[in-house]
Amino acid sequence: MKTTDTLLLMLGQFALMSLFAIGGANSVLPEMHRFVVEQQGWLTHQKFAELFGLAQGVPGPNMLVVALIGYHVAGLPGALVCTIGLIGPSSLLTFLVYRVWDRFRGSAWQELIQAAAAPVTVGLVLATGYIVTMAADETWQAFAVTAGVAILTVTTRAHPLIWLAIAAALGALGLL
Amino acid sequence: MPFARRMMVERRQWLTAAEFTDLVSLGQILPGPNIVNVSICVGWRFAGAAGIFAALAGLVFVPFWIVIGFGIIHATYGEVPRVQGAFMGIAAAGAGLVIATGLKMARPMIGSIQALIFIVLGFGAIAIMRWPLMPVVLVLATLSILVTAWIRGRR
Numbered sequence: 001m002k003t004t005d006t007l008l009l010m011l012g013q014f015a016l017m018s019l020f021a022i023g024g025a026n027s028v029l030p031e032m033h034r035f036v037v038e039q040q041g042w043l044t045h046q047k048f049a050e051l052f053g054l055a056q057g058v059p060g061p062n063m064l065v066v067a068l069i070g071y072h073v074a075g076l077p078g079a080l081v082c083t084i085g086l087i088g089p090s091s092l093l094t095f096l097v098y099r100v101w102d103r104f105r106g107s108a109w110q111e112l113i114q115a116a117a118a119p120v121t122v123g124l125v126l127a128t129g130y131i132v133t134m135a136a137d138e139t140w141q142a143f144a145v146t147a148g149v150a151i152l153t154v155t156t157r158a159h160p161l162i163w164l165a166i167a168a169a170l171g172a173l174g175l176l
Numbered sequence: 177m178p179f180a181r182r183m184m185v186e187r188r189q190w191l192t193a194a195e196f197t198d199l200v201s202l203g204q205i206l207p208g209p210n211i212v213n214v215s216i217c218v219g220w221r222f223a224g225a226a227g228i229f230a231a232l233a234g235l236v237f238v239p240f241w242i243v244i245g246f247g248i249i250h251a252t253y254g255e256v257p258r259v260q261g262a263f264m265g266i267a268a269a270g271a272g273l274v275i276a277t278g279l280k281m282a283r284p285m286i287g288s289i290q291a292l293i294f295i296v297l298g299f300g301a302i303a304i305m306r307w308p309l310m311p312v313v314l315v316l317a318t319l320s321i322l323v324t325a326w327i328r329g330r331r
Binding site: 017051112135 | 238
């Protein structure tokens with residue numbers, strides 16, 4: 001496939017995902033996995049997990065995993081195209097809605113849509129957790145880290161970077 | 177989001193607390209990263225198109241280059257066993273963080289059978305059936321709105 005074709009394909013797919021990203025990047029990760037790993041075969045299951053881990057460990061919005069995916073597939077142009085694709089359409093939609101927002105603010109249907117969308121979003125986020133777990137964890141030790149971090153994050157108020165640092169150390173020592 | 181709130185509401189006083197909450201709820205209804213959506217509204221309100229570009233530059237442009245920098249390091253040293261091990265550790269922990277985010281979001285819905293059904297449907301369609309996101313979101317969001325409206329109408 002020619003590079004320009006690849007870039008256009010990525011732009012189109014991520015732009016479409018952008019408009020369905022209810023709840024942000026955490027909801028669209030399974031779709032990215034479907035597209036780049038299962039359909040196109042651009043990344044292996046494991047590489048996808050590595051890039052996801054990398055984006056988690058770096059400051060900034062975690063949707064920037066798209067920049068890493070794009071970079072891996074097609075270098076800097078790929079990173080730019082994927083990032084613009086994922087942020088552009090949703091940003092444009094937000095801008096357009098905000099301009100008429102005053103008329104609808106606080107109306108009953110606004111609260112209704114929010115209440116109705118929330119459980120669907122939770123289902124998508126948990127699906128992302130499942131997909132990433134299956135991609136990232138190859139040993140029982142790795143599964144134990146995932147489960148431990150999930151439980152500790154829900155039950156304590158410690159900063160998430162602590163868990164990422166401990167897990168990175170365990171991994172570097174070859175324990176996972 | 178807590179950082180954004182502290183900066184925009186408490187330190188700079190660009191927005192009142194109520195205005196901030198209002199914008200967050202708008203950002204939640206619409207697709208896309210929440211914090212980006214909120215910043216676009218704030219940017220537009222204070223400086224028009226220039227404000228939107230400033231907001232995107234700060235939130236996306238700078239972190240973008242940081243991430244790419246790490247991506248280059250990863251591409252160079254990613255095959256070194258210890259580095260690869262560290263990334264796998266971070267990925268395992270990152271997966272735990274996403275699960276925790278979902279569980280925390282689900283906490284206020286525990287009492288609602290209707291909410292639990294839609295959580296299970298969303299999870300099953302994407303994680304188990306591996307169906308594409310777009311039709312799943314369209315169908316489930318529409319169904320959820322109809323069911324919620326119907327239940328409220330009966331009260």
